[in-house]
Amino acid sequence: MTVYFVQAFIYLVAAVIAVPLAKRLGLGSVLGYLVAGVVIGPLMGLVGQEANTIQHFAEFGVVMMLFLVGMELDPKALWAMRVRLVGLGGLQVVLTAAAGTGVGIWLGLQWQTALAVGLIFALSSTAIVLQTLNEKGLGRTEGGRSAFSVLLFQDIAVIPMLALIPLLALPELMDGTGTSADHESGLSLVASLPGWAHGLVVVAAIAAVVVGGHYLSRPLFRYVVQSGLREVFTATALMLIIGIAALMSLVSLSPALGAFLAGVVLANSEFRHELEANIEPFKGLLLGLFFITVGASINFDVLSAQWGTVVSLAVAVIVVKAAILLVLALVFRVRGSNGWLFTLGLAQAGEFGFVLLTYSVQNNVIPVETSQVLSLVVALSMFLTPLLFIAYDRVVLPRYRRSKNDDREADTIDEQAPVIVAGVGRFGQIICRLLRANSIPIVALDHEIEQIENLRQINIKSFFGDASRSDLLETAGIEQARLLVVAIDDRDRSVQMVEHVKQFFPGVWVLARAFDRGHGYRLREAGADDVVSETYHSALELGGHALTAMGVHPMRARQMTWAFLDNEKAHEDELFDAWKEIEEGISFSPRYGELFMKLEEALSSAMQRDWDEPKQEDVPVWRPPEPSGD
Structure with missing residues (x-):
């Protein structure tokens, strides 16, 4: 018993130290968990073979995550995304699997093994991608929604992949009796059934989840709520997810898919928010444990012996998948930064790759030696994923922001007014509407073209351009203006703008929007006549x-x-x-x-x-x- 306590303590200490440090450095929690696993596993040797066993347990965090994702949707939303779910997701899986198969055959693998490898690398990491999208607030962007559609289709596609792999068995990998090598078999309700009966059992299991979730869950939760014990409600939520996962496993379906389906069924339940609040902590801990075990399970002996092969294959997987995803993004009109978010976010292999890899070895499709290298490739590609998101944040986004706004020349300002409003975002727009409602002429300036177009739709005279540029201010009539409202979304530029105007046009009354008390003091020191904190009065x-x-x-x-x-x-x-x-x-x-x-x-x-x-x-x-x- 002491050994388990010590191992649990090691995992928790690694997470507590590494994850906040990674977040502080802007690397994201996922990379922090992966690094923690590498440190306590291959580098320090504090954890060992038990990492693989723990990984199977930690994969339940993925199941919980998909249950929570399902509860954020309803059947109408699922139907609305059918085009991207089937079209975008289906093409991604088919094209990536075909590319992986072709590369495998080119490298000398038999076509059965190459096909299995292609299927493995067609999948991306649901856990890493959704976790990172949620952390960065990108889940509701066009790129985030497209990535979710593909991930959802991939999770569904795991089912036919599991059915196909046993048909690819290689005779030379079987034992002397011509059967698969012995491996531990779990409980199954469909193992010895004919195909038609297997299908009926699968349909019955899915129907049980849908019908039971819709009609039986509400009376059950009402009964539990009447007890007034929060821990019983938590136990009921865990019982529901574990039961669904077990049922799906018994009929050879993906537990994650069953949990997602149950979440969709419960999306409109009055107990949805309570379920989310109770499950979220378990999901976070198990997902973190999963990422740690991925890092801890990296075999440095194989990596050191074949590091060139492993690194080359990992880079090849990312490059090939990214190329296919980029083409699909263009075809489905996922443009600009959203296209790159979609491309870079899904360019890795995924956690279900470990499942398919193990299953392929057990069914004599992939040799053990090859599986060890492929396992490292999957882990390394997942390890590199947070770096791809960092590249998106620091390289792609700034570039598209510049190309969208800076490459466009400022509008020719052909009108002047006694009031100039610099910055017409969520703060400046309210000021413009209030002034316009009182028939006060204004000229609005902003370097975000979307904000300018929004104002033009409601007939407010506005111009595209950097309001902090002195020449634009002079063209807008700052010399004759009575009032300048500084509401731009940049602390330093707003202070510089106030300093410039009060130095050269001291007669203009300057009203400035402050982000906080310190920024307000800086604006006041720069000469602003009136400063208002953006959150002060609303708070x-x-x-x-x-x-x-x-x-x-x-x-x-x-x-x-x-x-x-x-x-x-x-x-x-x-x-x-x-x-x-x-x-x-x-x-x-x-x-x-x-x-x-x-x-x-x-x-x-x-x-x-x-x-x-x-x-x-x-x-x-x-x-x-x-x-x-x-």
């Missing part, structure tokens, strides 16, 4: 609603927010002067900390002050919210 408004929700009268909550504003303004100059000391090189200003504490004490005193109760005729009838019956 204050929401805080007032929070007071009301806790039983404070709406009028008193409003008075408290006014008191908060007055208190901040009363100490604003003192805090600004203390902040300037820090900016001038003082590493720590005790005065700033003391003033901030003084501000908090004054705020607490203001909140405790007696307030005049509002008269009935002055405010609408209001009653505090009643507590919930829970």
